[in-house]
Amino acid sequence: MRMSGEIREECGVFAVVGHPRAVELCYYGLYALQHRGQESAGIAWRQGVRLRVHKGMGLVSDVFPPEAIASMSGDMALGHVRYSTTGESRIENAQPLLVKMYRGQFALAHNGNLTNAARLRRELEREGSIFQTTSDSEVIPHLVAKSGQEDMLGALGSALEKVQGAYSLVALTPHGLIAAKDPFGFRPLCLGRLDGAYVISSETCGLDSVGAEFLREIEPGEMVEILLPAEGGAEPSIRTVSRAESARHALCVFEFIYFARPDSDIYGLNVHKARKQLGRVLAKKGPVEADLVTGVPDSSLSAASGFAEEAGIPFETGLVKNRYIGRTFISPEQSLRELAVRIKLNPLRTLLKGKRVVLVDDSIVRGTTSRHIVGLLRSAGAKEVHVRISSPPYKYPCYYGIDTSSRGELAAASMSVEEIRQAIGADSLVFLDLEDLQEVLGTAIDGFCYSCFTGDYPVPVPGIQKEDGLNDLFEEAGSGRR
Numbered sequence: 140m141r142m143s144g145e146i147r148e149e150c151g152v153f154a155v156v157g158h159p160r161a162v163e164l165c166y167y168g169l170y171a172l173q174h175r176g177q178e179s180a181g182i183a184w185r186q187g188v189r190l191r192v193h194k195g196m197g198l199v200s201d202v203f204p205p206e207a208i209a210s211m212s213g214d215m216a217l218g219h220v221r222y223s224t225t226g227e228s229r230i231e232n233a234q235p236l237l238v239k240m241y242r243g244q245f246a247l248a249h250n251g252n253l254t255n256a257a258r259l260r261r262e263l264e265r266e267g268s269i270f271q272t273t274s275d276s277e278v279i280p281h282l283v284a285k286s287g288q289e290d291m292l293g294a295l296g297s298a299l300e301k302v303q304g305a306y307s308l309v310a311l312t313p314h315g316l317i318a319a320k321d322p323f324g325f326r327p328l329c330l331g332r333l334d335g336a337y338v339i340s341s342e343t344c345g346l347d348s349v350g351a352e353f354l355r356e357i358e359p360g361e362m363v364e365i366l367l368p369a370e371g372g373a374e375p376s377i378r379t380v381s382r383a384e385s386a387r388h389a390l391c392v393f394e395f396i397y398f399a400r401p402d403s404d405i406y407g408l409n410v411h412k413a414r415k416q417l418g419r420v421l422a423k424k425g426p427v428e429a430d431l432v433t434g435v436p437d438s439s440l441s442a443a444s445g446f447a448e449e450a451g452i453p454f455e456t457g458l459v460k461n462r463y464i465g466r467t468f469i470s471p472e473q474s475l476r477e478l479a480v481r482i483k484l485n486p487l488r489t490l491l492k493g494k495r496v497v498l499v500d501d502s503i504v505r506g507t508t509s510r511h512i513v514g515l516l517r518s519a520g521a522k523e524v525h526v527r528i529s530s531p532p533y534k535y536p537c538y539y540g541i542d543t544s545s546r547g548e549l550a551a552a553s554m555s556v557e558e559i560r561q562a563i564g565a566d567s568l569v570f571l572d573l574e575d576l577q578e579v580l581g582t583a584i585d586g587f588c589y590s591c592f593t594g595d596y597p598v599p600v601p602g603i604q605k606e607d608g609l610n611d612l613f614e615e616a617g618s619g620r621r
Contacts, residue, residue: 166182252539502533
C-alpha cells in the first residue's frame with residue numbers, strides 16, 4: 140500500500156490450464172500476486188462446457204472465503220487482482236471480464252493501460268457497441284467480436300493490432316487460453332509447467348507459490364495458445380505466434396525498483412539482487428556518517444541492506460509495518476493521510492532515539508509520504524535523518540499502467556533536489572542518477588522504459604504536449620489504467 144499521491148500498484152494475472160485443481164491453484168497464485176493490486180480480485184473457470192466467474196471488491200481472502208473456493212472446480216482457471224485509478228474502483232470494472240459472442244464465451248484479464256482506448260471506445264460506440272464498464276480493457280472484446288476472424292487466436296490477434304500501449308493479458312475460452320504481450324513488453328508475464336498443466340503468471344513468485352516449474356518469459360509481441368484436447372486424458376497442446384515486434388523493448392523499470400516481489404526473477408535477473416545492488420551504488424554516490432540504516436517496508440528493504448553493507452553501517456528495522464491494513468485508510472484529506480502513515484508504519488523508538496539515521500526508500504513522487512516518514516523518525520528521537528532514494532527523480536507521469544499524480548503534483552517536476560530535501564524535512568537527500576540505474580540494470584535486460592524519469596514515452600501518449608522532453612501532441616488519452 141502507498142499513501143495518496145505516491146506510486147500505486149499495477150495488476151496481477153494468473154492462469155492454469157489442464158489441472159484438476161486449477162481453481163485452487165489460481166487462488167494461491169493470486170495470493171502470491173496480491174502486492175500488485177488490492178482493490179478487487181476475480182477468478183473465471185470452466186465448469187463443464189461453460190465459463191463461470193466469481194469476483195468482488197477487496198483482497199483475495201475477502202473475495203474468496205473457503206466455501207467459495209470449495210464450490211468452484213474445473214480444469215482451467217484465470218485469475219486477476221486489480222488496482223485502479225481513483226473513482227474507478229467499482230465491481231463492474233473488476234476482472235476477469237466475462238463476455239459472450241457468436242464464437243461463444245471468453246474471459247479476459249489484463250495488466251497494463253491502452254493509451255488509445257478512449258478513441259477506440261468512441262468509434263465502437265458510434266458503430267453501436269454498448270459498454271458495461273469504464274475499463275480500457277473492455278475495448279478488446281468488442282474488437283474481437285468485430286474482427287471477422289473465425290478462430291479465437293486470429294480474432295484476438297486482429298484486435299490487438301488495433302490497440303496501443305501496455306498489455307500483458309490472458310483470454311480464457313471453453314477450449315483453452317491465449318496469453319499475449321504488447322510489442323514493447325512493458326509488463327511482465329511468464330510461462331510455467333506443473334504436473335502436465337501449463338501456468339501463466341505475472342511474476343515467477345506466482346509459479347513458486349504453486350510449485351510450478353518456470354519455463355520462460357512470454358516475449359514482447361508474442362501470443363501463446365494453450366488448448367485442452369477434445370478428449371480427456373491427454374496433456375494440453377501449446378503453440379506460439381509471433382506478431383510484429385517493435386524495434387525497441389521497454390520493460391517497466393519500476394518492476395525492479397518497486398512493483399515485483401523480491402523473490403521474483405524477470406528475464407533471469409532476481410529482483411532482490413538488483414535492488415540490493417542499487418543500494419550499493421547509492422551508498423557510493425551518497426556517503427554519509429550515520430549510526431544505522433533502515434528501509435521503508437517492504438520494497439525498500441533490499442536496497443537498504445545493500446546500502447548498509449557497502450557503507451559499513453548497521454542495518455536495522457527502524458520502521459515496523461502493520462501487515463493487516465489494506466487500502467481502507469487512503470484519503471485525500473491531509474489529517475487522515477497522516478493518520479494512515481501512523482497506522483501503517485510505527486517507528487522503533489528505543490532503536491532510533493539519539494541516532495543518525497539513513498532512511499532508504501525506492502522513490503519520491505509527490506513527497507507527502509516521505510515527509511511524514513521523516514517526521515515519524517524525528518518524533519521517535521532520531522538526531523539526524525538522511526534520505527537516500529534508490530531511483531532517479533520521478534518527473535513525468537506514467538501512462539502505461541502505473542497510477543501516479545499529474546505532472547504538476549510531482550515533486551521533482553518543479554523542485555530541485557535541495558528544494559525537495561527542505562520539503563520533506565531531511566538533513567540530506569541523494570537520488571540515483573539514470574546512469575546509475577542503467578549501470579545495474581541496463582545490460583541485464585534488452586530494453587527498459589524510463590519514461591517516468593526522462594519523459595521519453597516509447598508509445599505516443601494521447602493528449603500530452605511537447606514539454607521538457609515529452610512527446611508531441613497526440614489524441615485524447617484513454618480513461619482507465621490497470
